[in-house]
Amino acid sequence: MHILVTGAAGMLGRKLTASLVANGGMDGKPPDALTLIDVVEPAAPAGYAGRTVARATDIAAPGVAQAMIATRPDVIFHLAAIVSGEAEADFDKGYHINLDATRALFDAIRAERGASGYRPRVVFASSIAVFGAPFPEKIGDDFFTTPLTSYGTQKAIGELLLADYSRRGFLDGIALRLPTICVRPGAPNKAASGFFSNIIREPLVGEEAVLPVGDDVRHWHASPRSAVGFLRHAATMDLAALGARRALTLPGCSATVGDQIAALERVAGRKATALIRREPDPAIERIVAGWPRDFDPARALALGFRSETSFEEIIRVHIEDELGGRM
């Protein structure tokens, strides 16, 4: 099996690649070949004996999609994206990568199908950013997509294209609306959502973290481990059950910031929560007010997708996966 990962140098791309190699690929044996693409050159996975092509490239540049598809990967994880903040700041760049490159990829697959009958599994990383407030208390599977960012718009368009290209038989696609991934490893970043991870990750290693919103802010989370599990499940499951509706809202854990802090205290004590410094930021509060709080992801649950069910579990997963089980 040949697996292509776009956005392979990102947090999720690296974890997915490591998992594919460590856990015997997708069908019990390691993939024969990995193609790893990103705007910076992805690291080849350690201890992998298969053929690896790791390349830094602009996936929206002419000919790049065709070159990727000419090698006929069996499974394509399309994770590459300009993130929310940057797509909002640079309108053209966001549309260029998140829409044009996605469509170029799908069109390259369509052309190869016409030439050879090729029809790969395509797992497209979408986002709960396809939704925009106001919301019902829990967002159901048939709620409409009214994004409030260009990033969310581009992801919603990608979902529509994926569904149409799948319906026409050009590819076998599934779009996963990933929850906010928490706890993100690495240094604090300036994403508006960064604090959800910062207030857990930093105190666990004795560092201070800033909390810019109130304790009553509710949001939808899943761990990086769950995200990798979603991608792997989507790559191998029978998609017939999806019918024409190829986009899934994934399970997650709905928690308030207060729930997060209480879970941290149960896991790591008051010495950890004492490191959270409350510094309200009206700009971030305003952005976060437009974000989803809770979902009823009945379809994804019925299709076998699983995530953590409490925020405490999310913290324990972080400690196991990122801190070697120690605090």
Add this chain to the structure above:
Amino acid sequence: MHILVTGAAGMLGRKLTASLVANGGMDGKPPDALTLIDVVEPAAPAGYAGRTVARATDIAAPGVAQAMIATRPDVIFHLAAIVSGEAEADFDKGYHINLDATRALFDAIRAERGASGYRPRVVFASSIAVFGAPFPEKIGDDFFTTPLTSYGTQKAIGELLLADYSRRGFLDGIALRLPTICVRPGAPNKAASGFFSNIIREPLVGEEAVLPVGDDVRHWHASPRSAVGFLRHAATMDLAALGARRALTLPGCSATVGDQIAALERVAGRKATALIRREPDPAIERIVAGWPRDFDPARALALGFRSETSFEEIIRVHIEDELGGRM
């Protein structure tokens, strides 16, 4: 006021143009200028004293959108589209016109805005084809768009682009999900939906019409007169009430084929309904099974959009507007 109509040679474009001229434009006086664009040259409206530019052009060709926008129309009715059947038969042509040309138009507006602060009202003709079965009994305003045709996909993408470009301040857009327009004037056509009009229009002039589906098929209709009314209202109303949700499902009349025939009998007697020949067509029955049956268009009603409320009214409108009030 300068008004641009794309798709101006189509049934709806011609009726809209005639209405703008006959009814004193949009603000009580005739428009100063009309630009009429279509793939065949639109007829200039009779008896109109303002400046008219009528041009046959491919709106997706390089430079065409910029040329249209360089004249800075105040209101743009973007009606041009490859229809459902053709967009399904010719994948590239459908995406080229319904997606690429729409985006090129919006990008030309954005460029002109950057240059001069231009920000026109854009009324985008969308369709209930953005929805795909299975449906609830009545489709509400927050139901998701899961199109089952490439045409519906392209319209749903156009809605998303319109909303994002509006949110960013590049234009002031509204997307109208038109019901199936019935009774369509003119000769019977081969669209899968053609029979909804054929079984009324042909018997009213003593001609036979073929009914390929059962009497229990329910669908969502509005007259051409209502459609023109929707477009005119959308061009002048205050869009602030829409917020970021720029696409509206419009009011219509939900009627079964049996309701249609009963209404025809009330209006024109049994000699008319006797001209309907039942000739079931499994292919058409299958297509129609995926179409919406009924809506609860609460937002559009609250915003002042109005349609016929019975199918009998739709027939009487046809007789007034197309048959000079006589049968």
